[in-house]
Amino acid sequence: MRLRHLAEAGLLAVAAVDAWLNATTDWDTILYAVVAVVVLVVRRRWPVPVFLLTLPALVVSGSVVATLIALYAVAIRYVNRPLLVACGLLAATAYLFPGLDFDLVTSDAVLGVIYATMTAAAPLFLGQFVRSQRELALRLEDVRQAREHERELDAQAVLAKERNQLAREMHDVVSHQVSLIAVQAGALQVSTVDPGARDAAENIRRLSVNTLDELRHMVNLLRANGSAATELTPQPTLSDLDRLVSGSGIEARLAGEVPAGMDAPAQRTIYRTIQEALTNVRKHAPGGVATVEFERSDGDVVVTVTNTAPSRPVLALPSARHGLVGLQERAALLGGTVTAGPTADGGFRLVLRVPVS
Known part of the structure; x- marks a missing residue:
């Protein structure tokens, strides 16, 4: 955070020095230069209005640094190509405006147009490059999280398959045997005349029914989704x-x-x-x-x-x-x-x- 503040102060200082070197004693020129430097503070929040406010200083005195910084802020914020092209044309035209008194058919005029176009295009391309780099980093992080989530899902799927297989075995084997015990104990309870045998059969039947009920809950637990990491926590x-x-x-x-x-x-x-x-x-x-x-x-x-x-x-x-x-x-x-x-x-x-x- 401290490094970011230092970089911000450095950009504002460079823009201020450029405006001071190009400013004249005319109060209008000084006012345009001050506005162009001051509005750079809010360029990240309102990049397009800030860019427009830097153009008068560029037209009047040729102070170009503030406009380039604002143009970079527009490029890193938006991907709208018509908007970027329009801002680039405005910056190139404003850059050429103080020198429009030269003959448009001379080689100096052609070089001036080329230089103005390259000057305006540089922050646009740089801003788009930085924006693309940031988006790529975010996408790579999303892919990493998605792959980690998929690995967890695959592990849970394997565990669920094993749990379901164990649940089926318990249901098919243990439940069948305990059910037979309960049925036979009930039959013994009805058929016997010995009070002790009848009480023992009733006790066996009740324990078998309770065991079946607990077994049913255990089978449901095994069939429910879960993971080894969460069962012990x-x-x-x-x-x-x-x-x-x-x-x-x-x-x-x-x-x-x-x-x-x-x-x-x-x-x-x-x-x-x-x-x-x-x-x-x-x-x-x-x-x-x-x-x-x-x-x-x-x-x-x-x-x-x-x-x-x-x-x-x-x-x-x-x-x-x-x-x-x-x-x-x-x-x-x-x-x-x-x-x-x-x-x-x-x-x-x-x-x-x-x-x-």
């Missing part, structure tokens, strides 16, 4: 939403009242859904603004994540599309639904509906 809750939204790396806000008193699985599902939606906004809608809204509808909690259209170029990045599938599976385990689709203004909307109980 404290799981997020709705109280962590503020930190999630503020640290999402995009412009996002919470709207509505966050529901209280929901059980842990529902809170994790809502949190992971919002997390995935904000990640997709950062990946597929750079520069977009996201809104996370909570509301109650027919006894359900409805979470809507909406983002505006991207304001920066969108890269065609590869996507395995595992995220939305995982969100739908999470919601289905709770009896909820997830719907997603584009909006009319070019944005995107994701809606999660989860039963309160």
Whole structure:
């Protein structure tokens, strides 16, 4: 930051020296030179008006540095070619204006036009080059983040496949055997006349039913999306939403009242859904603004994540599309639904509906 301030002061000093060397004792000339140097302070915010305000000093006294600095600010801010060409022509014409009394057919006139054109074109090309370099750096960072996200998704997909296979084995083998134990224990309870045997059969049947119920919950847990890194750490809750939204790396806000008193699985599902939606906004809608809204509808909690259209170029990045599938599976385990689709203004909307109980 200090180096940037020093560079800013150096540019203003060079422009001031150039204006002082070219200024005359005429008060109008001095006023134009002062205005041309002073307005450079706000050139990043209003580059075109600042550029226009530097032209009188260039026309009257030939003070060119302030105009070139302002022209560079225009080139680094805009990509509109007609605007850039128009500003370049204005700068070249203003540069030639003090010398228009020479004969236009002489070699000096031709050289003057060439020199004025090159002088005006240099900051334009330099500004466009720096702008392209910055955009390339941003795109490379987006590509890096997208590849990292894809690697995480691939790892989660492999883990989910293994978990699903284990869940199927548990369901097909263990559940079958325990079910037979429960059925036979129930039959023994009905057929026996021995009170001790009847109590033992009832106890076996009750334990078998409880085991089946726990097994069902374990199978559901295995089939749910997850990763090895998150299973051994404290799981997020709705109280962590503020930190999630503020640290999402995009412009996002919470709207509505966050529901209280929901059980842990529902809170994790809502949190992971919002997390995935904000990640997709950062990946597929750079520069977009996201809104996370909570509301109650027919006894359900409805979470809507909406983002505006991207304001920066969108890269065609590869996507395995595992995220939305995982969100739908999470919601289905709770009896909820997830719907997603584009909006009319070019944005995107994701809606999660989860039963309160």
